[in-house]
Amino acid sequence: MKIFYSSTSPYSTKVRMAAQYAGLAAEAVVADTAKDPAELLAANPLGKIPALVTDDGLAVFDSRAIMNYIDRQSRGALYPRNAVKRTEVDVLEATADGICDCLLAIVYERRSRPEDKVYQPWIDRQWQKVERALDHLEANMPRLGKKPNAGHFALAAMLRYIELRFAGQWQRGRPKLKRYLTRFEAVFPDYAAFKD
Template sequence: MLTLRSSPASPFGRKIKIAAAVLGLTDRITVVATDTTDPQDSIRRENPLGKIPTLILEDGTTLFDSRVIAEYLDMLAGGGIIIPAGMARFPQLRLQALADGIGDAALLQVYETRFREEEHRNAAWVENQAGKAARGLAALEAAPPAFDDKPRIGEIALACTLGYLDLRFDGSWRSGHPALVAWLDAFAAKVPAFEATRFKG
């Protein structure tokens, strides 16, 4: 069995769980809850960065981050399924990078309020992160990606990022992005793993 170190609310861990479901690999992966803030958690030995998601292979080798893990799972399933071959690969990798970048900016905003005392928070820095997310969402609203019944890595990453914005920012992105709302609704209808992996805590 493969072991996925993750946490239920992580958009990047969710990306790997959905990718595994799309690839038919869910039954080959055990998900182990991880606390990246706990110095005693073994994640710091399994991944020197102490970050999730981290995938532990049967021989003890570890893979990280989510982009590398997605590549491995696609290869394990036969290749070219969620990460196309040839030139079709690059639009998907670009979309994944944009979605992950929005997710990173959102996470950093959350961390600023969660881990830094209010008097030490940097409003300009938070605004800079919010600007990254806003520009990324605007670009995607102008041209939402198309996908077939079986999504690829870029669409999976985008759905997970939008889900994270729903979770941590009360869906405030929705009012200004109707095309993305419709896109996410269509994704959720076609990909049961999206609802199955939603954090309900």
């Protein structure tokens, strides 16, 4: 099994950590999406990462489909069975992924346009969404028991990414979020291998 990824992609970090936690043996293959590598396009016509390809040639994307695939393969290592708890985890994952969507929109706006065409109001609007969602998370911090779930992996991947691209710009007034990665590493010590 292969997972196409990049070390900076938050959705990739989420699924790679989850695969490791669930005991799914997968070879991590670096993919440069900017170059549209043929192997990636064969796995995901959208040319996005992460994409997973099984030994039988089944291609699975996007990251939430991959998380659900890993969960099925591991008999429920990532999502709770209880319907109410499951919904909570789904919404936490959607919140963390949604923040990443906004952060990526900002990064791509700055990266793909000539400097004089960068549209600041669009960036500001995306950042407002990020701030609102971070405040929502701070006020509704998920409990972190002994077993991390898909929401916990998504939150960790998002925090790693926001610090990578927007270092020092998100912590003020959010002490719980600031402490989260240290707490997460205590229940998922393998996080050390995904930090850099």
